[in-house]
Amino acid sequence: MPAAAPHPDAATEAGSITPAPVALTDRRPVVPAERLVAEMVPPPRFSDVSFGTYIPDATQPSQYEAVQVLEQFAGTLNSVNGAAPRRSWFRRSAPAPSGPAGVYLDGGYGVGKTHLLASLWHAAPGPKAFGTFVELTNLVGALGFQQAVQTLSGHRLLCIDEFELDDPGDTVLVSTLLGRLVENGVKLCATSNTLPEKLGEGRFAAADFLREIQGLSAHFRPMRIDGQDYRHRGLPDAPPPYADAHVDAVAARTPGASLDDFGALLDHLSAVHPSRYGALLDDVQAVCLRGVRQVDDQSTALRLVVLADRMYDRELPITASGIPFDQVFPEEMLRGGYRKKYLRAVSRLVALARDSAKG
Numbered sequence: 001m002p003a004a005a006p007h008p009d010a011a012t013e014a015g016s017i018t019p020a021p022v023a024l025t026d027r028r029p030v031v032p033a034e035r036l037v038a039e040m041v042p043p044p045r046f047s048d049v050s051f052g053t054y055i056p057d058a059t060q061p062s063q064y065e066a067v068q069v070l071e072q073f074a075g076t077l078n079s080v081n082g083a084a085p086r087r088s089w090f091r092r093s094a095p096a097p098s099g100p101a102g103v104y105l106d107g108g109y110g111v112g113k114t115h116l117l118a119s120l121w122h123a124a125p126g127p128k129a130f131g132t133f134v135e136l137t138n139l140v141g142a143l144g145f146q147q148a149v150q151t152l153s154g155h156r157l158l159c160i161d162e163f164e165l166d167d168p169g170d171t172v173l174v175s176t177l178l179g180r181l182v183e184n185g186v187k188l189c190a191t192s193n194t195l196p197e198k199l200g201e202g203r204f205a206a207a208d209f210l211r212e213i214q215g216l217s218a219h220f221r222p223m224r225i226d227g228q229d230y231r232h233r234g235l236p237d238a239p240p241p242y243a244d245a246h247v248d249a250v251a252a253r254t255p256g257a258s259l260d261d262f263g264a265l266l267d268h269l270s271a272v273h274p275s276r277y278g279a280l281l282d283d284v285q286a287v288c289l290r291g292v293r294q295v296d297d298q299s300t301a302l303r304l305v306v307l308a309d310r311m312y313d314r315e316l317p318i319t320a321s322g323i324p325f326d327q328v329f330p331e332e333m334l335r336g337g338y339r340k341k342y343l344r345a346v347s348r349l350v351a352l353a354r355d356s357a358k359g
Helices: 033-038 061-078 113-123 133-143 145-152 168-183 204-212 214-219 244-253 262-269 274-280 298-313 339-358
Strands: 102-107 128-132 157-161 187-193 220-225 257-261 286-292 318-322
Touching: 033 133, 061 102, 061 113, 061 187, 061 220, 102 113, 113 128, 113 157, 113 187, 128 133, 133 145, 133 157, 133 168, 133 274, 145 168, 157 168, 168 187, 244 257, 244 286, 244 318, 257 262, 262 286, 262 298, 274 298, 298 339, 318 339
Parallel strands: 102 187, 102 220, 128 157, 157 187, 257 286, 286 318
Antiparallel strands: none
16 A cells, blocks of 8 residues: 655754654563552553543433443442452352442443543542553463462452453453452453444443353443544544654654654564563653554554553654554454454554644
8 A cells, every 4th residue: 555645744843952762672671570560550641530521422321321330330349448358248159249340341442431441440449450451461471370369359449441352362361360359359340342343233242241251241230332432533534644854853852752663663562572562661752653554464463552552551642654554454454353453553543643743
C-alpha cells in the first residue's frame, strides 16, 4: 500500500535548544518483580477519574446503567469497613455474600470501560490492584503461580482490563488464578472488547467470557455497554503522516522526546520482554517515529500492540512519518483471531497521533 502524502504543515522549524532525544532502541530495562506489583494501579491517563467524571452518551442507556451497577458494587466493597478479605466468604460451603463477586463489562472500543474500571478502583478500599490481562500474565510469569496467588490474595479488589480469550493457555492460567483469588475473598471486575460485527448479537462476548472462566461464571454479573468509540466521535480519520525532516525537528525541540526508526524499534522489541515495555518509556514525554510501515509478521504485530497500550497509558503523543496508523496492520490480520488486539491498537495509535497533531 503506498504511503500517504506528507502532512501539509510538515515544515522543519528551528526550536530552542533541548536535550537530544533518546532512542528507545538503546534501552534494555530490567524490571524487578516488586515493581510489577507496585505498578498495578490505573495508568496515568486514568489516575484522577471517577464515576462523576464519566460522561455517558445520552443515546446509550447501557452506559448510565453501568455507572449505577459499579457504584453499587463499590458500595458492597466499602460496606465491610475496609476489613481484610476473609477466606470463608467465597468457599462453596459458605453462604454467598451480598452482591456479585465480580462484574464483567462487555462492549466495543472506546465506550469508556477502562474509565469505569479505574473509577471503581478509586472508589474501593485497599488493598487493591489494577492491571491489564497481559500485565497479569506477566506478573504470574515473574512471581510464579503460587507467589502470585499469595500476593494478590491480600487484596480486596482486582481489576482486570482488556481480558483476552484468544490464547487458550493464558486464559486457563488466569481463570485458575481468579478461582483461587475468589476462594480467598478477592472481588473482581474485568473488561473486554466485542468485535464490531458482534455488537448486534447481545451478550456474545460475555458468553465467551463466562464459558472460559467456567466455575467462576456464577460469580460474575455481565454488563453490556453500547456506544461509539469516544476517540472517534465527530473526529476525522488518522491524521496524515509528516515528512522525516519534520519528525526530526519535533524530536529535537521537544523535551523528553524519543526518536527511532520504526523498523529498528520493532526489531528491538523482540529483545525486550513485554512486561518491560512500560519501563522502556520511563521519562519519555513524546514519541517520534520515522518510516512507519505495514507490519506483516504476527509476532511483531503483537509486540507493537503491547507497546501501543503502554504509550496510550502514558498519554504519549506520537509524531510519525511513513503511513497512517490506521494502515499499519494488513487486512488479513484484521480478519484473523487477534483482530480485537489490532483494532484496539489502531484506535489508540490514531488517538495519540491526533494528540501530536493538536500540539
